[in-house]
Amino acid sequence: MVFSSISFIFYFLPLVLLAYFITPKRFRNIVLLTGSIFFYAFGEPIYVLLLVFSSVIDYIHGLMIEKHRGTKKAKTALISSIIINVSLLAFFKYADFMIINLNDWFDLGLKTLNLRLPIGISFYTFQTMSYTIDVYRGKASVQRNLLKLSTYVTLFPQLIAGPIVRYKDIESQLDDTGISYDNFAYGIKRFITGLAKKVLIANSLGQLSVLASGTQAPSVLFYWMGAIAFALQIYFDFSGYSDMAIGLGRMFNFKFLENFNYPYVAKSITEFWRRWHISLGTWFREYVYYPLGGNRTGKLRWFGNILVVWFLTGFWHGANWNFIIWGLFFGLILVFEKLFLKKLLDKTPAAINHIYVVFTVVISFVIFKNETLADIALNFRGMFGGLDIPFISAEALYYLKSNAILLIAAVIGATPLAKNLYGKLKETKFRKFTSAAAPATAAVLFILATGYIVDSSFNPFLYFRF
Amino acid sequence: MKNKVLTYIFIFIITAAGLTAAVMPDMDVTFSERRPLYGLEDLKASGDFSKDFEKYSLDHFVLRDFFRHIKAFSEYSIFRKNDNNGLYEFNDFIIKMLYPLDENSVEKLADKINAIYEMYAEDNRVFYSIIPDKNYFVDDGKYLTIDYEMMESILRNGIDSHINYINLFSSIGLGDYYKTDHHFRMDGLAGVILALGKGMDMDLNINGADYNLSSHFPFYGAYYGQSAINIKADTLIYLESNLLKNCTVKIWESFDSFTEFKGVYDYEKLGSVDSYDIFLYGTKPIVTIENPVAENDSELIIFKDSFANSLTPLLIESYSKITLVDLRLVNHTVLDHFVDFTDADILFLYSTMIANNSAILK
Numbered sequence: 079m080v081f082s083s084i085s086f087i088f089y090f091l092p093l094v095l096l097a098y099f100i101t102p103k104r105f106r107n108i109v110l111l112t113g114s115i116f117f118y119a120f121g122e123p124i125y126v127l128l129l130v131f132s133s134v135i136d137y138i139h140g141l142m143i144e145k146h147r148g149t150k151k152a153k154t155a156l157i158s159s160i161i162i163n164v165s166l167l168a169f170f171k172y173a174d175f176m177i178i179n180l181n182d183w184f185d186l187g188l189k190t191l192n193l194r195l196p197i198g199i200s201f202y203t204f205q206t207m208s209y210t211i212d213v214y215r216g217k218a219s220v221q222r223n224l225l226k227l228s229t230y231v232t233l234f235p236q237l238i239a240g241p242i243v244r245y246k247d248i249e250s251q252l253d254d255t256g257i258s259y260d261n262f263a264y265g266i267k268r269f270i271t272g273l274a275k276k277v278l279i280a281n282s283l284g285q286l287s288v289l290a291s292g293t294q295a296p297s298v299l300f301y302w303m304g305a306i307a308f309a310l311q312i313y314f315d316f317s318g319y320s321d322m323a324i325g326l327g328r329m330f331n332f333k334f335l336e337n338f339n340y341p342y343v344a345k346s347i348t349e350f351w352r353r354w355h356i357s358l359g360t361w362f363r364e365y366v367y368y369p370l371g372g373n374r375t376g377k378l379r380w381f382g383n384i385l386v387v388w389f390l391t392g393f394w395h396g397a398n399w400n401f402i403i404w405g406l407f408f409g410l411i412l413v414f415e416k417l418f419l420k421k422l423l424d425k426t427p428a429a430i431n432h433i434y435v436v437f438t439v440v441i442s443f444v445i446f447k448n449e450t451l452a453d454i455a456l457n458f459r460g461m462f463g464g465l466d467i468p469f470i471s472a473e474a475l476y477y478l479k480s481n482a483i484l485l486i487a488a489v490i491g492a493t494p495l496a497k498n499l500y501g502k503l504k505e506t507k508f509r510k511f512t513s514a515a516a517p518a519t520a521a522v523l524f525i526l527a528t529g530y531i532v533d534s535s536f537n538p539f540l541y542f543r544f
Numbered sequence: 545m546k547n548k549v550l551t552y553i554f555i556f557i558i559t560a561a562g563l564t565a566a567v568m569p570d571m572d573v574t575f576s577e578r579r580p581l582y583g584l585e586d587l588k589a590s591g592d593f594s595k596d597f598e599k600y601s602l603d604h605f606v607l608r609d610f611f612r613h614i615k616a617f618s619e620y621s622i623f624r625k626n627d628n629n630g631l632y633e634f635n636d637f638i639i640k641m642l643y644p645l646d647e648n649s650v651e652k653l654a655d656k657i658n659a660i661y662e663m664y665a666e667d668n669r670v671f672y673s674i675i676p677d678k679n680y681f682v683d684d685g686k687y688l689t690i691d692y693e694m695m696e697s698i699l700r701n702g703i704d705s706h707i708n709y710i711n712l713f714s715s716i717g718l719g720d721y722y723k724t725d726h727h728f729r730m731d732g733l734a735g736v737i738l739a740l741g742k743g744m745d746m747d748l749n750i751n752g753a754d755y756n757l758s759s760h761f762p763f764y765g766a767y768y769g770q771s772a773i774n775i776k777a778d779t780l781i782y783l784e785s786n787l788l789k790n791c792t793v794k795i796w797e798s799f800d801s802f803t804e805f806k807g808v809y810d811y812e813k814l815g816s817v818d819s820y821d822i823f824l825y826g827t828k829p830i831v832t833i834e835n836p837v838a839e840n841d842s843e844l845i846i847f848k849d850s851f852a853n854s855l856t857p858l859l860i861e862s863y864s865k866i867t868l869v870d871l872r873l874v875n876h877t878v879l880d881h882f883v884d885f886t887d888a889d890i891l892f893l894y895s896t897m898i899a900n901n902s903a904i905l906k
Contacts, residue, residue: 532612
């Protein structure tokens with residue numbers, strides 16, 4: 079079940095909300111857990127067992143770490159937890175990738191497993207690992223209540239596509255099952271904002287990107303339009319989903335950390351990654367980069383650490399070489415920025431820095447989007463004049479004109495312009511107007527988004543495959 | 545307080561919408577989109593319940609048409625897109641963009657025509673023709689159109705030279721089509737009939753024939769619902785005559801069984817999901833029309849799509865029998881069981897939409 083679906087918004091959500099509201103406070107986590115398991119089982123009836131297994135395993139490991147704190151047994155329990163979680167991920171997500179490559183390299187003739195990827199496994203395995211690691215480090219208390227830990231692991235707002243919520247960040251919130259109308263109202267607005275970003279902008283950009291990829295009349299302009307549309311699509315898709323998750327969390331009194339902070343306004347790739355998929359970057363920094371030594375080592379080791387983290391970041395996004403290349407591409411750029419680019423960027427005008435970031439990110443998403451090296455090369459050749467194609471075609475021009483407002487809206491929407499304007503208006507005599515405008519805008523966006531959902535029957539999230 | 549009100553309004557709206565959709569009786573078909581809706585029975589037989597439940601929910605969502613209009617309004621008026629789901633409005637006509645040209649599909653159509661010619665019709669007079677879609681007539685450069693000359697050229701180069709081409713592109717105009725449907729109007733076919741007559745060396749002419757013009761309103765064409773914009777419904781036109789009332793129409797169900805009807809029109813279809821089905825009882829694999837007062841033995845076999853359904857009644861006066869073959873529904877390799885090709889003229893009459901999507905022909 080995806081958030082931008084009729085089944086979720088008009089059937090599942092009201093049922094869970096009503097049940098949550100009428101249930102006494104102390105039983106509300108049961109409502110959340112039951113709802114979350116149903117939410118997951120609705121799309122993945124078999125793999126819900128995996129989710130339960132993961133919750134129970136990490137619950138037991140947490141208890142073992144706590145029981146044997148300060149001894150080798152605690153470390154053994156931690157390692158055991160990590161091995162189990164990583165093995166789950168490796169088996170379900172990466173086994174076929176390994177088999178295919180081993181067959182290619184050594185001609186082994188091994189059969190692929192062809193397993194369906196359990197939805198959200200990349201997210202919830204990282205969350206459960208954060209729990210046991212933080213308990214081991216003493217940064218989080220052990221959860222002795224299996225119900226509460228399972229509620230954390232399965233919590234439907236962030237279960238299938240993040241943000242990756244660390245246990246320590248919502249540990250205390252699991253006990254606060256009250257209803258806050260302020261939080262709920264914020265949650266509604268945030269959910270609708272995310273829904274509109276996903277349904278009105280991302281899906282339309284996705285159609286443009288698909289048209290550009292599938293054209294029979296390729297042109298340099300169309301290649302660029304496709305690349306830019308995809309870079310914007312993935313931002314609106316994923317940040318929209320994060321907004322919905324954060325909004326839904328708020329309805330149930332959970333405050334998830336922000337996952338995006340207008341990444342396209344960054345002035346360097348280092349800054350971009352502080353603003354893009356923040357929860358993943360934070361996770362890798364805390365649980366991989368720092369344990370490897372971070373930057374408190376020699377330069378060579380430091381850069382090696384960066385490349386390891388970015389290899390893993392790329393690989394996390396998908397079991398394919400293009401994702402690994404994509405991760406290493408960013409790893410190398412980050413190393414270059416630390417070596418000399420950062421100094422250069424500090425001296426160049428902001429506009430140049432923005433162009434550098436946007437150009438680099440658009441290029442990176444060409445790698446991200448195309449699964450084969452041949453397709454990546456073809457797209458780059460198309461974009462940079464390496465193909466015998468015209469600069470412009472009637473088709474490209476048609477879709478550029480037809481999508482001009484969408485693209486302009488997306489570019490403006492990717493900046494904090496509207497947010498800043500709203501903030502400034504709130505400080506003027508229009509304050510009353512802005513407080514009325516917010517719910518009215520939400521209502522209009524909700525009706526529009528419902529119209530788009532009703533008009534389409536296929537509406538998958540890009541991040542579902544991760 | 546404000547937030548409390550907002551909270552309860554939100555919960556009320558999503559609950560009420562879901563509840564209303566759940567308790568309202570399910571419709572079987574959507575008239576505006578002219579298609580059956582995904583039903584509970586389909587859902588029960590579903591192999592992927594969660595995916596198909598969404599399909600079911602979408603089809604039966606409360607105020608479905610209203611929300612589709614909202615989306616169309618947003619696409620046209622807010623995002624100022626040139627088309628919505630490939631449909632656009634031009635001079636009050638709803639037009640579907642036929643784009644891009646699928647050269648491979650056109651080549652395959654040529655191959656199909658050649659195969660049928662070699663299999664059944666080497667001794668017959670054989671003709672082929674293409675009916676332009678409405679997109680052909682929009683020449684303001686704003687919308688994407690296929691290269692129609694290229695389509696013609698592929699067919700001319702690919703089709704056996706013994707099969708003669710009849711050009712219909714200049715015999716019809718946009719005004720001869722329905723505004724909300726892809727089909728042409730029966731009262732706009734004089735030019736087409738003349739061109740076909742000239743091409744097949746037959747005396748085909750409807751100007752002066754004894755036809756009464758009848759109509760049905762409202763006719764919601766295929767694009768009416770798809771476009772989801774506010775546009776007036778069409779008036780369906782059908783020409784009536786004593787001859788057309790007395791023709792015998794046989795709809796073949798198997799090699800030796802058919803259902804027989806008197807008259808070329810199925811009036812019960814007026815006001816149904818697709819009123820265009822009035823013509824020759826809708827889309828059927830093989831249909832024969834017999835002229836009870838034919839003055840000669842000439843026969844015509846038309847390989848066709850739905851466009852021919854409203855055209856064929858205007859040809860029957862000149863033939864003793866016309867056989868219509870819809871290769872979307874019957875495989876060309878079994879035709880000798882149904883159709884006698886001896887001495888019949890053969891016409892392949894397809895729209896550009898079929899030419900560009902010929903994979904659906906069997």
